[in-house]
Amino acid sequence: MRRHFIAAGILVVVITILTYAVINFSGLATQMNPVAASAQAGSIDALWHFEIIVISFLFALITGPIVYSLVVFRRRAGDTTDAAHIEGNSTLEITWTVIPLIFVMFLAYWGAYSLGETRRVAANPLIIQVQAQQFDWSFIYPEYNIISNELHLPVDRQVVLKMESKDVIHSFWVPEFRVKQDVVPGRITEYRITPSLIGSYKVRCSELCGTHHAYMERPVVVSSQADYDAWIKEQVALAVEMQKSPEGVGQRLVAENGCLGCHTIDGSPKAAPTWLGLYGEHVTLADGTVVTADDAYISRAILQPAADVVQGYQVLMQPYPFTDAQVASIIAYIKTLK
Amino acid sequence: MKSFWRGLVTFLIGAVVGYALGVILEGTVTGSMKFNAPVASALAFLFGFTALAYLGGKHSTIFRGLFWQVIGTFAGALLVTLIRALSGKDVFGPFFFTEPAWVLGGLVGALAFLFGSGIMDDWIKWMRGIDTPEHHEERYSGFEKYINVSLDHKVIGVQYTVLALILLCVGGLFAMIFRTELAESGLQFLKENVNVFGQNGPQLYNTLMSLHGMVMIVSILLGLAGMMNYLIPLMLGAQDMAFPRLNAFSFWIAVPAGVLLLSSLFLGGFDTGWTGYPPLSTRAPLGIQMFFLGVFVAGWSSILGSLNILVTVVRLRAKGMTAMKMPIFIWSSVAASIISLTATQMIGLAFQLVIFQRLLGMGFFDPAQSGNPVLFQHLFWFYSHPVVYVFVLPGLGVISELLPVFARKPLFGYRWVAMSSLGIALVGFLVWAHHMFAAGMNEYLRVPFMYSTLLVAVPTGVKFFSWVATIWQGKLVTPTAMLFVLGAIVVFLLGGLTGPPNATVSTDLHLHDTYYIVGHFHDTIFGGFVFPFFAALYYWFPKATGRRMNETLGKIHFWLMTPSFLVLTVGMMYIGMLGMRRRIVDYDPALGLDATHLVLTICGYLIAISIAVFLYNFIHSIKHGEKAEGNVWNSRSPEWQVPSPMPTHNYDQPFEVVGEPYDYGLEGSKYVQFTKSASDAAGKH
Amino acid sequence: MHSQDKSSALGQGVVIFIYLAVLTVMEYFIAILLDAISILIVVAVVKAALVLYYYMHIYKLNEEDADHDPHSYVFKTATNRLGLWLFLLSDGFLFAGLLVVRSNLLGLHRPDLNQLLGLVVTSVLLISSFFMNRGETLMSKGDVKGFMRNTVITFIMGLGFLLGVVFVEWRTAAAEGLTPSFGSVATGPVGGVFYLMTGMHAFHVLTGLIFLYIVWNNARKGVYTAEKHFPIEAAAVYWHFVDLVWIFFYPALYLIGKP
Numbered sequence A: 001m002r003r004h005f006i007a008a009g010i011l012v013v014v015i016t017i018l019t020y021a022v023i024n025f026s027g028l029a030t031q032m033n034p035v036a037a038s039a040q041a042g043s044i045d046a047l048w049h050f051e052i053i054v055i056s057f058l059f060a061l062i063t064g065p066i067v068y069s070l071v072v073f074r075r076r077a078g079d080t081t082d083a084a085h086i087e088g089n090s091t092l093e094i095t096w097t098v099i100p101l102i103f104v105m106f107l108a109y110w111g112a113y114s115l116g117e118t119r120r121v122a123a124n125p126l127i128i129q130v131q132a133q134q135f136d137w138s139f140i141y142p143e144y145n146i147i148s149n150e151l152h153l154p155v156d157r158q159v160v161l162k163m164e165s166k167d168v169i170h171s172f173w174v175p176e177f178r179v180k181q182d183v184v185p186g187r188i189t190e191y192r193i194t195p196s197l198i199g200s201y202k203v204r205c206s207e208l209c210g211t212h213h214a215y216m217e218r219p220v221v222v223s224s225q226a227d228y229d230a231w232i233k234e235q236v237a238l239a240v241e242m243q244k245s246p247e248g249v250g251q252r253l254v255a256e257n258g259c260l261g262c263h264t265i266d267g268s269p270k271a272a273p274t275w276l277g278l279y280g281e282h283v284t285l286a287d288g289t290v291v292t293a294d295d296a297y298i299s300r301a302i303l304q305p306a307a308d309v310v311q312g313y314q315v316l317m318q319p320y321p322f323t324d325a326q327v328a329s330i331i332a333y334i335k336t337l338k
Numbered sequence B: 001m002k003s004f005w006r007g008l009v010t011f012l013i014g015a016v017v018g019y020a021l022g023v024i025l026e027g028t029v030t031g032s033m034k035f036n037a038p039v040a041s042a043l044a045f046l047f048g049f050t051a052l053a054y055l056g057g058k059h060s061t062i063f064r065g066l067f068w069q070v071i072g073t074f075a076g077a078l079l080v081t082l083i084r085a086l087s088g089k090d091v092f093g094p095f096f097f098t099e100p101a102w103v104l105g106g107l108v109g110a111l112a113f114l115f116g117s118g119i120m121d122d123w124i125k126w127m128r129g130i131d132t133p134e135h136h137e138e139r140y141s142g143f144e145k146y147i148n149v150s151l152d153h154k155v156i157g158v159q160y161t162v163l164a165l166i167l168l169c170v171g172g173l174f175a176m177i178f179r180t181e182l183a184e185s186g187l188q189f190l191k192e193n194v195n196v197f198g199q200n201g202p203q204l205y206n207t208l209m210s211l212h213g214m215v216m217i218v219s220i221l222l223g224l225a226g227m228m229n230y231l232i233p234l235m236l237g238a239q240d241m242a243f244p245r246l247n248a249f250s251f252w253i254a255v256p257a258g259v260l261l262l263s264s265l266f267l268g269g270f271d272t273g274w275t276g277y278p279p280l281s282t283r284a285p286l287g288i289q290m291f292f293l294g295v296f297v298a299g300w301s302s303i304l305g306s307l308n309i310l311v312t313v314v315r316l317r318a319k320g321m322t323a324m325k326m327p328i329f330i331w332s333s334v335a336a337s338i339i340s341l342t343a344t345q346m347i348g349l350a351f352q353l354v355i356f357q358r359l360l361g362m363g364f365f366d367p368a369q370s371g372n373p374v375l376f377q378h379l380f381w382f383y384s385h386p387v388v389y390v391f392v393l394p395g396l397g398v399i400s401e402l403l404p405v406f407a408r409k410p411l412f413g414y415r416w417v418a419m420s421s422l423g424i425a426l427v428g429f430l431v432w433a434h435h436m437f438a439a440g441m442n443e444y445l446r447v448p449f450m451y452s453t454l455l456v457a458v459p460t461g462v463k464f465f466s467w468v469a470t471i472w473q474g475k476l477v478t479p480t481a482m483l484f485v486l487g488a489i490v491v492f493l494l495g496g497l498t499g500p501p502n503a504t505v506s507t508d509l510h511l512h513d514t515y516y517i518v519g520h521f522h523d524t525i526f527g528g529f530v531f532p533f534f535a536a537l538y539y540w541f542p543k544a545t546g547r548r549m550n551e552t553l554g555k556i557h558f559w560l561m562t563p564s565f566l567v568l569t570v571g572m573m574y575i576g577m578l579g580m581r582r583r584i585v586d587y588d589p590a591l592g593l594d595a596t597h598l599v600l601t602i603c604g605y606l607i608a609i610s611i612a613v614f615l616y617n618f619i620h621s622i623k624h625g626e627k628a629e630g631n632v633w634n635s636r637s638p639e640w641q642v643p644s645p646m647p648t649h650n651y652d653q654p655f656e657v658v659g660e661p662y663d664y665g666l667e668g669s670k671y672v673q674f675t676k677s678a679s680d681a682a683g684k685h
Numbered sequence C: 001m002h003s004q005d006k007s008s009a010l011g012q013g014v015v016i017f018i019y020l021a022v023l024t025v026m027e028y029f030i031a032i033l034l035d036a037i038s039i040l041i042v043v044a045v046v047k048a049a050l051v052l053y054y055y056m057h058i059y060k061l062n063e064e065d066a067d068h069d070p071h072s073y074v075f076k077t078a079t080n081r082l083g084l085w086l087f088l089l090s091d092g093f094l095f096a097g098l099l100v101v102r103s104n105l106l107g108l109h110r111p112d113l114n115q116l117l118g119l120v121v122t123s124v125l126l127i128s129s130f131f132m133n134r135g136e137t138l139m140s141k142g143d144v145k146g147f148m149r150n151t152v153i154t155f156i157m158g159l160g161f162l163l164g165v166v167f168v169e170w171r172t173a174a175a176e177g178l179t180p181s182f183g184s185v186a187t188g189p190v191g192g193v194f195y196l197m198t199g200m201h202a203f204h205v206l207t208g209l210i211f212l213y214i215v216w217n218n219a220r221k222g223v224y225t226a227e228k229h230f231p232i233e234a235a236a237v238y239w240h241f242v243d244l245v246w247i248f249f250y251p252a253l254y255l256i257g258k259p
């Protein structure tokens, strides 16, 4: 019997190494993929690496002896007798209850420690407000009063995102940052991260939020402090510029309210009709009537979306409580889209 | 059989007529003739079933029930419509009736099915003080038996199993449709301008994906009920379940539930996933209400079924069958039944709350009324986590049951394996919030839930180690049933081992809501349910039919399904880590996942083909399989000590338990002894 | 059991009823004067234990059935009883869930309801349980007439409770502005929770009434005897269960927290 135990033990070691090697070959063993771009990723990836080792070992520990038995102990042709009568062994049972018990407690302890690492608070974080809505993200930099559909972050400085949803639950996930946090309507959830690698990533909404959930993605740019400052400066100038014309005010309102989550300005269809060339066009409504998209129509479409529904679409849009002046500037902006 | 085909044909005719009528109706109202108009599909659905039920309904319970369900739906909906008309509210909605009308209609329809099909006849008599005979003689034979009410647990077990297989195919078909769309990035055929049942392409994707999840889950619950119903009284030595009428009721209530669930596809669909989180579900189309109702009604099937099983096990064991001498399958069924008896109420409640919020504006989950969307998740997962152990426990029971037979060795550590089921079930109640690590719940609560979740690995590990010890030195034979057992162990191991990275919060923050999770749970579900289910079907098929399934086809099934399945799920985990989110109709080509996705889709098709092979084998073998009336597997279990197929009233002579259930290899030992004369058992023991 | 035991069982019913009544009044004053939630919970648990043991006879689950003949009435009754209790266990989870919903959404806030009205409604239900117990005890003595009399009283009180909740309680609440969709940042969706809890409970009262009618009607037809009357036991246990639920709902809705 001893011979069998040794042979099966060797098999377990071999399978462990093989499993680990295969996972490592796919690039998933030593770290979670894709590349790590945040300080928090470090402790998460370390835990993951350990878990992969454990998984490889346990996988081998179970499959090794099974494969060995299948090959070595299998029933030979002609043999009709039963196998040895072994009912159990309490020492063994206790062993394989207690060792995993201790082990999982250790794993949970490591998990808690790792969680603590990812939540560690650094001094003087950058605070940015995030607004999520079907199906778009907007980012507000309160210090500079700018709003953007791209999230720009300076490298190596902790940022805290204060996230709010206007409608349903969304989830903020940048795979390279590892961490993920749901954005729940009615409360502000917090996302803390320290970007550590300069590059362009994407925030991908990872909680099903409706028809166009798949497309709820926006660029996230991590840049050097200097580049970041330059970007801020440019945005501030742009914001000042925009406030001067009604189109500009309208464009900002559109950005602030996430209209482009459903509408597009390049003619492609999304959850809602495109705005490209909308102004002055003929629009067919669900009941078959054809109207002209003039000021009155568009303002009604914004203030009471359920009033006339465009053919082929459902009333996804919530009524927006804009003032007449605001509506006028949005229309002015839509007019520019030809 | 004839009435079945007649029903099918009339269903199709009815659907076509209803559809045409709907198009015309919609045309006259809106002035434009459109295909796939919502009204048309709703009417097609209703007319189809009416026709089916009317013509097929003359004889059999199922069609009579469906007929009444349609009538009931209409009656309920019309009642609400009438009330609305009188009180001056909107009378018609986008799907002909308004939402409240459909909801009440749906409920009344399900009730009408139950009353109309005659399942409750005896109860109604009892209410009026009339006694009925304890057992009815079987009125039908052959195929007819299975589409009519029967009180025989074996017939009900088969009914459950077949319904489960049908739903597995329907859910699998949905998976094939959306898997095809996923083969490549970009939208292939589920495009924006598609319009099916009033849904555009991405919406239809969401509906199919969500229905795939829930239909499959219902299919599992029915499949389990099938195995438990068939096997438990046989293993206990009982004539039937404790409450045969309740048993029939539990099965039949699942039929209108399935109809309700699937009707959501025709009533606008829904785009929330199987989890139905508000506020999204409070904004979803009408379909979500039918989904909620369907699950709610199916929940009753599962509550009443598990109640019956618990009572049967407590009350109807054969003489001498003490707790520690019960077959292990019974232990695991008990553990699973405890969960579904109690926790199911929570998902029912969660779904009811959303139904009410939609109908009456009660703001439970509405942030504007200071409701709490996260509360729904707690209620939902309080059921939906424990239920994953309902899925697997009976399956793990099957593994533990079959291993000793094919290894010719006792089950290693019987007591530990038995108790580990209870351990899993009880700890399983304490871990639900591990699905909500990223949901914005209380930060610090995440740590205790991480500990409790990891704790489940311990009793599960006990099972694995005991299986390995059972196999070790066993004289293994590998017919198809055993292959599926071995496949189950490996696949479930893979699924189980990918659980701890989800359980440790910080790694889960990356993995949550990605295909990694999708891979994890397909592995656990297949390993814990689908593989053991197939093993059980191959193993007990001779018991039910007196014939066995074809081994060659069985091996083709196994060797086609297992590798493709492993590639499918490991591939899912791989792309999940790289950034593939769940529940998306389209993915960013920049992720570079197109090639892998194509492979996954091909694997999905291979699985479907293998299941088609199985279905052929299954249906063909009922009539033409090789005869197998004796103790084919040389098992010690009581059901194999009498000839197959099982007689109607199970055992002619009661048996007494005189030994241990799994003492293979012990000379001259017996598990059960038939009292009175030696039985005419076919076995060698 | 012998018939002397039965008359003492009737007396026991009275004693337990007095305990319950005193506890309920205590509860009411504790809530008004002290605002001590923990005491309220303890009182509710004590009341529930009394009902479970003395009115619902939970200990019967543990009774050995002397003969093991699966066709005997005794054996079948024990089986049915277990089924009944498992059903109640399952249903209990529904109500526990409702209590969770209530405490999560409202916390230390409660609907602004007329507390005296609540006390009256509660008492009606409690008294009905007393008569139900009496009826069942008489039935096991073989006194069908006595059973029917007491069941009618139970039925009337139950109906009174149901109508009281739907037509008085709901009306006054609605008149005071508590609509199903009533909610605010300070209070949470109070209206929704209030109508949900009372509605779900009222639905169970309604089914209990139907159940009572059925056994009453069958008793009238002479279906039951002193030895064979499990449906009556079931109806009674179910009725007490509805009362048991209310023992927790009453403080949750009327007593705990501030309006």
Ligand code: HEA
Binding pocket: A058, A062, A100, A103, A104, B275, B388, B389, B391, B392, B434, B435, B453, B454, B456, B457, B458, B460, B461, B462, B464, B493, B495, B496, B497, B499, B500, B502, B503, B504, B508, B511, B512, B513, B517, B520, B521, B524, B525, B528
């Ligand atoms: C049959 C179903 C089934 C089973 C059995 C399991 C088993 C487990 N599951 Fe899984 N799970 C699902 C079905 C299942 N799961 C589903 C459907 C979802 C997704 C729901 C959705 O969002 O749609 C999900 C999601 C899910 C999540 C949420 C992920 C997320 O959305 O972010 C988590 C997190 O903790 C988790 C963990 C676990 C764990 C720890 C186990 C453990 O029970 C596993 C235990 C087993 C082992 C560990 C292997 C054997 C043990 C040994 C060999 C002993 C030694 C081992 C150690 C010491 C580690 N599962």
Ligand code: HEA
Binding pocket: B168, B169, B170, B171, B172, B173, B175, B176, B179, B209, B210, B212, B213, B214, B216, B217, B220, B272, B273, B274, B275, B518, B522, B525, B530, B581, B582, B583, B584, B585, B604, B607, B608, B609, B611, B612
């Ligand atoms: C029992 C449970 C079960 C089973 C068996 C399966 C089986 C399969 N599942 Fe599914 N799956 C779930 C449970 C299950 N799944 C759940 C709960 C979800 C989550 C949903 C959500 O997120 O809300 C999910 C989600 C899910 C996704 C993620 C979708 C997304 O997030 O967008 C994917 C993607 O590939 C997938 C694929 C598959 C495939 C390819 C199969 C294949 O194995 C299917 C194999 C094919 C068949 C079984 C069909 C056989 C049919 C025939 C042979 C034809 C005969 C036809 C007729 C007679 C009508 N599943």
Ligand code: CUA
Binding pocket: A133, A134, A135, A169, A170, A171, A205, A206, A207, A208, A209, A210, A213, A214, A216
């Ligand atoms: Cu927002 Cu998905």
Ligand SMILES: [Cu+2]
Binding pocket: B384, B385, B388, B432, B434, B435
């Ligand atoms: Cu879980």
